[in-house]
Amino acid sequence: MTRKPWRLCLESLLAAVLFSAAPAWAAAVALGFDDARHLLNRTGFAAGIDEVNAFAQLTREQAVGRLLSEAGKPAIMPPPDWVADRMVPPRELRAMSDEQRKAERDLLSRRGLELREWWLQEMLTTSSSLTEKMTLFWHNHFVSSQQKVRYPQLMYRQNALLRHHALGNFGDLLHAVAKDPAMVIYLDSASNRKAQPNENFAREVMELFTLGEGHYTERAVKEAARAFTGWSMDPARGEFLFRRFQHDDGVKTVLGRSGNFDGDAVLDILLAQPQTAEFIVAKLWREFVSPVPDPQEVKRVAGVFRDSRYELRPALRALLTSDAFYAPQNRAALIKSPVELVVGTLRQFGFTTGALTPLVFTTARLGQNIFSPPNVKGWLGGEAWINSTTLLARKQFIGRVFRADEMQPVPAAMAGAGGGLKGAGGLGSDARQRLLQGMADLHFDGDKWLFQFINTEADGVRRLLLASAPVNPLQPGMQGMALIRHLTQDPAYQLK
Amino acid sequence: MNRREFLTAVGAATVAAAVHPSPAFAAARGDYGNLLVLVELKGGNDGLNSVVPYADSAYYSLRPQLAIARDQVLQLDDKTGLHPALQALLPLWQNRELAVVRGIGYPDANLSHFRSIEIWDTASKSNEYLHDGWLARAFRHAPIPRPYAADGGVVGGAEMGPFAGSGTRAIALTDTEQFLRQAKLATPAGQAGNTALKHILGVEQDILRAAAKLNTDYVLHSEFPKSAFGNAVRTAAQVVASKAGIAALKVSLNGFDTHSNQQGTHARLLKDLAEGLAALRGALVELGRWDSTLIMTYAEFGRRPRQNRSGGTDHGSANAHFALGGRVRGGIYGLPPALDRLDGNGNLPFAVDFRDLYATALEKWWGVSSVHALGARFRPVDLLRA
Numbered sequence: 001m002t003r004k005p006w007r008l009c010l011e012s013l014l015a016a017v018l019f020s021a022a023p024a025w026a027a028a029v030a031l032g033f034d035d036a037r038h039l040l041n042r043t044g045f046a047a048g049i050d051e052v053n054a055f056a057q058l059t060r061e062q063a064v065g066r067l068l069s070e071a072g073k074p075a076i077m078p079p080p081d082w083v084a085d086r087m088v089p090p091r092e093l094r095a096m097s098d099e100q101r102k103a104e105r106d107l108l109s110r111r112g113l114e115l116r117e118w119w120l121q122e123m124l125t126t127s128s129s130l131t132e133k134m135t136l137f138w139h140n141h142f143v144s145s146q147q148k149v150r151y152p153q154l155m156y157r158q159n160a161l162l163r164h165h166a167l168g169n170f171g172d173l174l175h176a177v178a179k180d181p182a183m184v185i186y187l188d189s190a191s192n193r194k195a196q197p198n199e200n201f202a203r204e205v206m207e208l209f210t211l212g213e214g215h216y217t218e219r220a221v222k223e224a225a226r227a228f229t230g231w232s233m234d235p236a237r238g239e240f241l242f243r244r245f246q247h248d249d250g251v252k253t254v255l256g257r258s259g260n261f262d263g264d265a266v267l268d269i270l271l272a273q274p275q276t277a278e279f280i281v282a283k284l285w286r287e288f289v290s291p292v293p294d295p296q297e298v299k300r301v302a303g304v305f306r307d308s309r310y311e312l313r314p315a316l317r318a319l320l321t322s323d324a325f326y327a328p329q330n331r332a333a334l335i336k337s338p339v340e341l342v343v344g345t346l347r348q349f350g351f352t353t354g355a356l357t358p359l360v361f362t363t364a365r366l367g368q369n370i371f372s373p374p375n376v377k378g379w380l381g382g383e384a385w386i387n388s389t390t391l392l393a394r395k396q397f398i399g400r401v402f403r404a405d406e407m408q409p410v411p412a413a414m415a416g417a418g419g420g421l422k423g424a425g426g427l428g429s430d431a432r433q434r435l436l437q438g439m440a441d442l443h444f445d446g447d448k449w450l451f452q453f454i455n456t457e458a459d460g461v462r463r464l465l466l467a468s469a470p471v472n473p474l475q476p477g478m479q480g481m482a483l484i485r486h487l488t489q490d491p492a493y494q495l496k
Numbered sequence: 497m498n499r500r501e502f503l504t505a506v507g508a509a510t511v512a513a514a515v516h517p518s519p520a521f522a523a524a525r526g527d528y529g530n531l532l533v534l535v536e537l538k539g540g541n542d543g544l545n546s547v548v549p550y551a552d553s554a555y556y557s558l559r560p561q562l563a564i565a566r567d568q569v570l571q572l573d574d575k576t577g578l579h580p581a582l583q584a585l586l587p588l589w590q591n592r593e594l595a596v597v598r599g600i601g602y603p604d605a606n607l608s609h610f611r612s613i614e615i616w617d618t619a620s621k622s623n624e625y626l627h628d629g630w631l632a633r634a635f636r637h638a639p640i641p642r643p644y645a646a647d648g649g650v651v652g653g654a655e656m657g658p659f660a661g662s663g664t665r666a667i668a669l670t671d672t673e674q675f676l677r678q679a680k681l682a683t684p685a686g687q688a689g690n691t692a693l694k695h696i697l698g699v700e701q702d703i704l705r706a707a708a709k710l711n712t713d714y715v716l717h718s719e720f721p722k723s724a725f726g727n728a729v730r731t732a733a734q735v736v737a738s739k740a741g742i743a744a745l746k747v748s749l750n751g752f753d754t755h756s757n758q759q760g761t762h763a764r765l766l767k768d769l770a771e772g773l774a775a776l777r778g779a780l781v782e783l784g785r786w787d788s789t790l791i792m793t794y795a796e797f798g799r800r801p802r803q804n805r806s807g808g809t810d811h812g813s814a815n816a817h818f819a820l821g822g823r824v825r826g827g828i829y830g831l832p833p834a835l836d837r838l839d840g841n842g843n844l845p846f847a848v849d850f851r852d853l854y855a856t857a858l859e860k861w862w863g864v865s866s867v868h869a870l871g872a873r874f875r876p877v878d879l880l881r882a
Binding site: 102291 | 625650660662687695697756
């Protein structure tokens with residue numbers, strides 16, 4: 001080979017830039033304020049100034065390593081005290097008197113509300129926002145809704161399951177969630193019997209949970225449904241139950257493989273498809289990086305995901321340390337979800353809170369009623385979060401929390417029956433009281449918060465609050481609450 | 497066509513329309529001077545006690561306590577009558593401006609509130625999951641004139657329902673004055689650096705455009721009932737009065753999920769509905785818009801013919817609804833409830849697909865094609881005068 005040395009040098013440099021995901025220089029350099037802010041706001045809720053400053057000193061690897069090692073712990077907040085209570089099976093419910101049935105319905109909606117308050121409280125309190133983000137991610141992936149499941153106990157158990165596996169192994173999670181009682185009810189596995197297979201779960205497990213549309217055949221759905229026959233639940237104990245005599249033990253052919261598969265065997269066949277890793281990674285990309293996945297990068301990260309046999313931490317590490325994650329065109333490219341907007345605002349500004357009832361209603365009104373995604377596809381997210389109603393409601397909420405004196409009365413739309421919280425039924429006087437009190441108890445200490453910016457002033461506040469330059473420029477000399485209001489009402493505040 | 501093929505076909509059609517704006521689409525300009533008002537009866541109105549088959553003995557044996565007595569019914573003909581609480585609609589009937597359509601439903605009825613209203617809002621089949629509302633799809637293919645304040649408006653609620661979907665300029669408001677006040681939170685758009693911001697700025701533009709055209713200048717003389725529904729129809733009338741330009745409005749009345757002790761609740765709701773609609777008629781006549789307005793009621797489902805043991809009714813399927821307006825051809829449409837042919841759940845077979853009514857609004861009222869919005873051909877119901 002007779003290459004000139006300089007050319008060799010250039011080529012290897014080019015190769016380093018083109019083929020290495022995280023160039024050596026990036027690994028050794030501290031993130032700095034903007035990159036640290038970007039990482040924390042994408043992997044968690046809006047971060048406070050201290051946290052951003054702390055992460056600014058770390059390299060990409062160190063920062064991501066810290067986030068991943070702190071994540072995946074059980075919830076801090078104790079669950080509502082009824083989560084282990086016995087569930088009233090449908091048969092018993094039908095035999096009840098009107099008063100008893102109504103009391104039971106009211107109990108379900110009250111507990112549904114408490115469950116939402118519990119999760120929002122965890123999001124506000126946790127030291128690992130990434131755990132909450134990933135639990136939400138799986139809630140919107142392995143969708144179940146209280147509307148159909150009905151029992152808040154089962155919704156709580158599913159949340160605990162998603163949380164347990166949130167950053168663990170995707171294969172384990174898939175197997176566990178397929179037998180999760182709430183999922184068994186939600187996707188009608190309970191009525192999937194040998195004589196009359198119900199294809200609901202078999203279809204969605206391929207379309208929404210593993211492969212994605214266009215990567216399986218109708219025949220695969222029918223055959224897989226047979227493999228899942230007999231997967232049911234015990235209505236009295238609310239636990240998974242395999243009904244042997246409802247199970248079709250015959251030979252099935254799924255995606256080119258034949259055998260007398262049971263449900264677990266079919267899940268393993270789905271996990272063996274390279275497409276599954278790409279499908280999940282593309283979804284993680286849309287959650288963390290940008291609305292449009294980069295096919296090359298997705299392939300690379302999916303390779304890492306598969307090599308680790310579906311461990312989530314290596315995949316997230318590859319994604320969150322990639323140059324694409326920090327690329328300028330991917331900054332401020334995602335729209336905050338209602339939960340991110342509400343929880344993020346309260347966390348970032350260090351609000352003190354009372355009952356979280358108003359936050360449950362606000363997130364529902366903004367289009368994200370947690371524990372009740374609209375259908376099996378979950379929340380569409382992205383641009384679908386914002387329409388004229390939700391945008392004004394976002395701005396109104398943000399405006400109101402910074403104007404303590406105007407916090408009451410709660411507008412009729414919020415206090416009215418349900419307030420967009422479908423299935424909660426009418427709001428009892430107790431919940432109404434909690435709603436009003438909760439609004440009154442939201443408190444922001446503006447002086448204390450602004451004091452952190454004594455040296456950096458308006459520009460420091462702007463760099464913390466917004467992912468990009470404000471659409472409406474700051475007026476010279478703007479400060480204090482006027483500055484906070486201006487920035488939080490700016491369209492860029494809706495972005496992360 | 498199965499669910500997947502349908503979704504693919506809709507997707508392909510959307511892409512095709514976006515890439516090649518064919519002359520057919522360009523020519524699809526509707527008569528949006530005609531206003532459509534949708535009235536959602538949330539929870540599932542009991543159609544059987546609203547439009548009563550008072551000559552059918554099966555009706556009385558299925559509902560020993562709940563049936564409306566023959567001598568209470570407001571008779572429309574020798575077999576059919578209205579619930580007495582609908583008294584306020586009687587003058588419209590006598591004027592031949594009220595159409596009663598019976599037996600509205602769809603194949604494989606879903607009995608969940610949530611899922612069934614989604615089917616109605618998106619005009620999907622029972623086993624299809626569509627994202628966009630039927631009006632959103634209609635407006636995409638036959639756009640509303642740009643100078644209009646908005647494509648559609650939802651009064652007194654935040655759920656966009658039939659308007660849901662990107663590209664629809666739909667606003668939601670409870671009260672015109674309040675909307676105008678809140679709209680000050682929207683700011684004139686600056687530069688969008690990416691598609692996410694561009695979308696947000698586009699929505700801000702929609703709000704500002706609507707706010708710029710809506711006003712409370714005209715003071716209505718008509719009286720409205722003092723109820724939530726009365727306020728909603730007042731706001732709807734106020735939007736029309738501001739001459740801002742809007743193709744469709746949606747108002748709703750809550751509380752029709754009458755599983756227990758239905759009698760009093762249902763009578764109160766129907767009175768609210770009838771008086772509200774009569775007031776809306778009065779206001780539209782005052783504004784000279786009654787002849788260019790079509791009002792249609794809808795709900796996720798009807799209720800089960802046999803009363804339950806709680807003095808109420810459970811989720812049903814086929815239902816009766818109303819259409820009213822200055823150019824509505826008054827009369828009774830559809831088929832009487834086949835109380836002798838109930839299905840395994842004890843529910844009624846349907847006679848008129850709800851998408852037939854949507855096709856009526858799209859083709860006969862606005863003069864636009866309905867196939868884009870409804871995914872297939874449906875037969876309009878001949879309930880409009882030329």
